[in-house]
Amino acid sequence: MKRLLTQVALVVTLAVAGCATPAAQLPPTLDTLQAFRTATFPSMSLGTFELAPGLPPGMDRGLMVRAESLRPPNGLSFAQFLKDTMEVEMTAAGRFDPASSVVISGQLTVSEVTTMSTPNGALGARFRVHRNGVEVFNKELVVRDSWEFQFIGAIAIPEAQARYTALYSKLVRSLVNDADFRLAVSP
C-alpha cells in the first residue's frame, strides 16, 4: 500500500511539474510608445528590479493558475520580467539609454490572478527614480483586470495567463502616464 501511495505521489508530482508554462515575452505597444513621445521624457536607464521586502520569494518565481504554474519568461523572476518589459517599451520609444543618470528601479508588490468566481488579476510595483543619485520619485502603482468566468480549464487557464501577462504592459503604461512620474523625470 505504501509503495502504491509513493508511486501515485510520484505520478502526481511529475504531472504537476510538467504543467509549468512560461509567460510570453511582450512586444512594444503603440499606446505606450505614443505616451512616451507626447511628453518631454529624457532617455532613462533601468536599475534594480526585485521583490519588495517581506513578501514570500516564491511570489517572484511562479504563479498558480488552477493546477498550472505560470513562470516568468526569462526563468528568473517576475520583477525581472517587469524590467524587461520596461526596456522593450523604452527602447521602442527611443527613451532607453543604459548610461543615463535618470535611473528607474522597482519593487514588485502585487502579483496575483484567480480564475474562480469573478476571474481577475492584479500587478503592482513601487517605482523609484533617481536623478544623479538623488531620489526624485517614489510611488506604488497597481493595475487590475477582470474577465468572464470560464468553467473549462483548457479555456480558463490560457485566458488567465494571457490577462495576467498583459498587466506588465499595462503597468508600464500606467507609470508613463503618471503625472507625478512625468514631472519627476522631465528635463
Add this chain to the structure above:
Amino acid sequence: MPNPQPVQLLFQFKTAGNLNAQATKFLKEQVSAQIRTSGAFSEVSEAPVNGGAVMQVSIDNLIAQGAVGQGISAGLTFGLAGQLVADNYEAKLEYVSGPTATAVTTTTRHRLLTVIGLHADPENAVRVRNANEGIKMIVRQILDRLVTDLTRDPRFGASAPAAPSSDPAPLTPAETTEPALAPAE
C-alpha cells in the same frame, strides 16, 4: 511611391483579444518582409526611425462560439460527424506619421476554414496543404488589404498608392470572396 518615408513597425498576433506570443514570433518576419517590399515605405525597422513614423499591425484570431463543441463532436464520432470550423480574423493597422500626428487606421476581416472529418469542401475556397500555409496566406492577404487602404487614405503622408507586392491579394473582403480552406492535419 514618389517619396516613401521610413517607418517603425510594431506587430502583434492575438487570440481572442490576448497576445499570442508564439504566433507573433512565427509571423513577425513575414509581416516585416511583406511591408518592406510593398513600396509604401523607404525603410521598415523595429527601432525608431527618422521622422518618427510608427505603424502597428495587430491581427486577432476570434474564437467562434461553439468551436470547442464542434471539435468534441467530430472527435467522439471519429470524424463521421464532420465539421466545418471557421477561424475568423480581425486585423487593424494604425499609422502615425510623427509623435504628435493623428493616427490613420485601416481594418479588415478574413476567415480560415478547416474541415474536420467527413464534410464537403466549402464553395469559393482555396485549398491549402496545412494550417501553417493557411495562416500565412491569410496574413499575406490581410496585409495587402491594410497597406493598400492606408496608401489610398489622403491622410497618409504620400498620396500616391503603393506599388503592388509580388503576390497581390484580392482587394474585395477575403472572407466572402476567397476564404482559405485548410484540411485537418
